[in-house]
Amino acid sequence: MMKKMNNIGSSWLGRMQIPPDLAYQESVITFWGKREVSIENYRHILEYRCGRIVLLLKNGKLCINGTNLIITKYSQEEMKISGQIHEITFES
């Protein structure tokens, strides 16, 4: 029943042409090559070490592996990470 309601809701939002980041609170991840990545609509930081940052999203986790990772901007809405990014993985 719940699944059916979700399907109806998503189809209705699709018809209204509402952007997915607003409709489903999906995370928006923007890359600038391997140097910088910007993440919007995240929940919070789970782990931050020198070569690894783990963020909690609405639908899972986002792992960023690299070297010299610096969080150049950190606010509730947006996070910007710069450094040498090697790998980005989604974990459920």
Added chain:
Amino acid sequence: MNQLIRFCRGYVRLRLSGRMPERFLNLCAANQIELWDLLYVDDSYQITMSISDFRRLGPLCHKAGCRYHILEKHGMPFFFYNNRKRKGFFVGFLFFCGLLYMMSCYIWNIHIDGNYANSTNTILTFLEQKGVYHGIRKKGVSCQDISAEVRAAFPNVTWVSTRIMGTQLLVDIKENVDGYKERPKDEKDEAPCDLVASSEGEVVKIITRSGIPKVTEGSACKKGDLLVTGEIPILNDAGETIQYEYVHADSDIFLKTKYYYYKEFKRKYTHRTYSDKLSKYPFLEIGNIRMDTTKLIKDEGTSVNYENRHQLFLTENFALPVYYGNTTRREYTKSEKLYPNETCKKIANKQLQQYLDGLKKMGVQILGNDVKIDITDTACIAKGEVTVVLQAKKEIPCTIQEASPGKDNSLDEQ
């Protein structure tokens, strides 16, 4: 821009360590505390935040079990705090702010745009005459008046917009580019007059529009002779003059006359041989005071000076009475020489041609000349006559007389 705001508000760099640093970071985000340049170094975090956010850190650190240590302090508040004992600096700073405010009350640049036919200097000079100059107070400037005055003073200016932007007075101009000119109204002098010859000669051609001609083609006349009269007799059926009507005599009268030409110049002249060596001497001129290094060098009167002069501008058009540049001095040696015969002829011909060109510009038609060039040991003389055709007429007012009825007039038949 963002960095400038941060600098003005002040910010601190902290080292954070403790049990749950990630929780601390999440608490910061939840409490709208903005962080930047987060760096993980040796099991601790280095973070940067503004002073106002730093003051709210205490409860969050307590909750997350973290401790912080201030590493660096940056920004304007710290700068003022560190220099609080330097009173002179603050006085100077306040003086600077006051001076900046005071200076912003004046016009420091007048920018004129869109002018092609009227030069910027001409317009600036006109504005200066009207009391609008560089350094005038903004309050004393009326943009509307300036626009109206510029339009009135320059007839080819069709549109003017004047506005003040910052400390700049911007004058935008549109000029009449299609070449249309309003014709001045013809104000003809219609007073009765006669035409007399202004020089002696032979009448070559005469076209009379009003008045009665007194000469015909081929007749000779002297200076002051009556050529066309404005006095027209009215005759009755018996051929008697009953009255005179006076008109403004109008006629084209071409006289052939001769001009005497004489020009002499000496063959001896001083020839200057310039050396290749150039010496440069800088100078500085402030108002009427001139500091010139050429005065230090003895001048024997055998040199020419070329001055390369620049004026100092504070803004685009705000010229200061300060000039700088250098004087280039070139030495020469004098020697007395004679023009050779061919050169003499060339110079004499050139002078004659200049004289004839001058006559042509005055509307004189040149029929010919018999100018001969004589070259003696000391001088070159060009003399002779130039035959020309010109309009040599002069208007003089008519002497008005009453006609006596019954009296025959010899002019009647003409």
